[in-house]
Amino acid sequence: xxxxxxxxxxLVTWDVEKDEFLxxxxxxxxxxxxxxxxxxxxxxxxxxxxDDKSVLSCSILSLRVHGKKITTIxxxxxxxxxxxxILTAEGAEQCGFCSPGFIMNVLAMKNELVNPxxxxxxHYLTGNLCRCTGYMGQLRAVKTxxxxxxx
Amino acid sequence: xxxxxxxxxxxxxxEAYQILSDKRNNTILGGCAFLKMGSKRIGxxxxxxxxxxxxxREQAGFIEIGAMTSLRxxxxxxxxxxxxxxxxxxxxxxxxxxxFRNGVTVGASVYSKYGFSDLITALLALxxxxxxxxxxxxxxxxxxxxxxxxxxxVKVWVKKNNRKAAYLNLRKSASDYAVxxxxxxxxxxxxxxxxxxxxxxxxxxxxxSAALSKGKLSxxxxxxxxxxxxxxxxxxxxxxxxxxxxxxxxxxxVKRGIMEVLHANQSDN
Ligand SMILES: Cc1cc2nc3c(=O)[nH]c(=O)nc-3n(C[C@H](O)[C@H](O)[C@H](O)COP(=O)(O)OP(=O)(O)OC[C@H]3O[C@@H](n4cnc5c(N)ncnc54)[C@H](O)[C@@H]3O)c2cc1C
Ligand code: FES
Ligand code: FES
Numbered sequence: 202x203x204x205x206x207x208x209x210x211x212l213v214t215w216d217v218e219k220d221e222f223l224x225x226x227x228x229x230x231x232x233x234x235x236x237x238x239x240x241x242x243x244x245x246x247x248x249x250x251x252d253d254k255s256v257l258s259c260s261i262l263s264l265r266v267h268g269k270k271i272t273t274i275x276x277x278x279x280x281x282x283x284x285x286x287i288l289t290a291e292g293a294e295q296c297g298f299c300s301p302g303f304i305m306n307v308l309a310m311k312n313e314l315v316n317p318x319x320x321x322x323x324h325y326l327t328g329n330l331c332r333c334t335g336y337m338g339q340l341r342a343v344k345t346x347x348x349x350x351x352x
Numbered sequence: 353x354x355x356x357x358x359x360x361x362x363x364x365x366x367e368a369y370q371i372l373s374d375k376r377n378n379t380i381l382g383g384c385a386f387l388k389m390g391s392k393r394i395g396x397x398x399x400x401x402x403x404x405x406x407x408x409r410e411q412a413g414f415i416e417i418g419a420m421t422s423l424r425x426x427x428x429x430x431x432x433x434x435x436x437x438x439x440x441x442x443x444x445x446x447x448x449x450x451x452f453r454n455g456v457t458v459g460a461s462v463y464s465k466y467g468f469s470d471l472i473t474a475l476l477a478l479x480x481x482x483x484x485x486x487x488x489x490x491x492x493x494x495x496x497x498x499x500x501x502x503x504x505x506v507k508v509w510v511k512k513n514n515r516k517a518a519y520l521n522l523r524k525s526a527s528d529y530a531v532x533x534x535x536x537x538x539x540x541x542x543x544x545x546x547x548x549x550x551x552x553x554x555x556x557x558x559x560x561s562a563a564l565s566k567g568k569l570s571x572x573x574x575x576x577x578x579x580x581x582x583x584x585x586x587x588x589x590x591x592x593x594x595x596x597x598x599x600x601x602x603x604x605x606v607k608r609g610i611m612e613v614l615h616a617n618q619s620d621n
Contacts, residue, residue, distance in 0.1 A: 219356055219357070219358060219359045219397075220354070220355050220356045220359075220394075220397075222388075240353075240388075241388070241389050242385040242388070242389075242448060242452050242455075243448060243527070245449055245451055248451050254424075254454050255450060255451045255454065256451050256454050256455050257385075257451045257452060257455060259388075260383070260384055260385045260388050260455060261383075261384065261455065262359070262381070262384060262397075262399075264359055264399075265399060265401065306449075306450065306451060309450075310450075324445070325450055326449075327446075327448075327449045327450075327526050327527050328448050328449010328450055328451050328452055328527065329449065
């Protein structure tokens with residue numbers, strides 16, 4: 202079946218299987234930033250935006266995004282680079298496999314929450330697992346990025 | 353992983369129900385997160401996207417929540433954060449992560465009667481009804497006790513009243529299933545104590561709720577009601593905890609829940 206989507210501001214038509222998931226569709230079209238790990242909706246590695254909301258692309262049937270706007274990290278290079286530099290400076294990245302999904306959710310949080318507290322930041326990012334870093338570096342990086350002033 | 357042969361997006365509920373009834377393996381799709389973990393061979397998958405079932409609205413003394421509403425919409429809804437001391441948003445707050453809650457739906461969460469469900473526990477402590485396409489409207493408690501029949505959950509109705517409520521749970525890690533969850537509520541002098549993730553599905557501790565409703569709410573009576581709740585309900589053992597552990601936790605969380613509701617009541621008076 203065919204779907205029409207706007208991917209990173211470009212309108213495309215793709216052939217998809219009826220039981221194909223968005224993460225596979227995106228990867229098969231070269232959006233290799235989209236990673237898959239658990240594939241059971243638990244890790245957040247496959248996070249992309251559908252109509253500007255962050256979602257798990259491993260669990261969304263591709264047919265259901267027909268007519269929608271999809272954003273992967275390739276679509277927000279400036280913002281992603283700005284945050285990724287801080288992430289690296291804080292030593293918050295090792296293998297980097299979790300980073301694209303994590304960064305997409307951090308950017309979504311920045312768009313959604315105004316002046317989030319530390320608890321709100323942690324809560325928003327709970328669905329992004331990282332097996333390497335232990336999260337504290339990530340938290341420092343997010344706070345620096347958002348300009349959170351310690352009270 | 354599940355497979356499906358066909359996917360349809362019906363324009364009305366009658367058509368959706370007809371397709372659902374046509375074959376045993378025809379299946380309604382919610383957000384697909386749970387379906388995806390299984391290996392079901394779906395014939396025709398029925399996507400309810402075109403039926404406008406994603407809403408939270410207030411009408412004639414009820415809050416209506418459409419089946420395709422996401423858990424994230426429950427969590428962030430301004431009025432729901434106020435009503436019943438925000439018990440509904442609090443109940444879904446810890447389910448996996450924001451991205452997950454953006455995708456999974458209220459209809460699937462309630463219809464599936466999962467034992468571990470956080471949302472069902474909270475809904476059961478309120479005056480909640482479900483509306484099924486074929487089965488009609490009924491109390492949530494009756495729905496939970498009724499044998500499984502293929503149907504479509506269309507919406508959830510929550511009566512808007514002055515019920516005070518509290519939701520508590522214990523999780524071993526932030527986004528794991530709850531080892532146990534508890535909701536307590538009070539309308540006038542009537543108390544309702546609900547315990548879920550026992551690990552079987554949520555149930556009202558009827559005798560404990562009745563005893564608390566008759567008493568004077570002394571510390572001894574509150575502790576007695578918490579103990580009674582732990583004794584009248586059954587608990588099981590799974591990877592997250594033993595039945596004994598759950599029973600002990602139940603007593604503690606029920607007591608805390610009652611205290612929280614009393615506190616909310618006092619702050620309002
Ligand atoms: C990894 C994981 C962890 C979870 N952890 C928790 C947790 O800690 N607490 C908690 O409360 N929940 C938890 N859940 C459950 C989750 O919150 C949802 O309840 C669940 O995923 C079902 O929602 P869905 O939209 O994904 O439904 P789907 O997977 O699409 O559907 C589930 C079932 O419901 C049926 N269905 C869907 N919509 C309807 C409808 N309108 N009418 C009739 N039948 C319908 C489907 O046919 C299917 O049988 C977890 C789920 C997963 C996958
Ligand atoms: S791969 Fe999608 S949540 Fe883990
Ligand atoms: S840096 Fe390796 S998983 Fe996060």
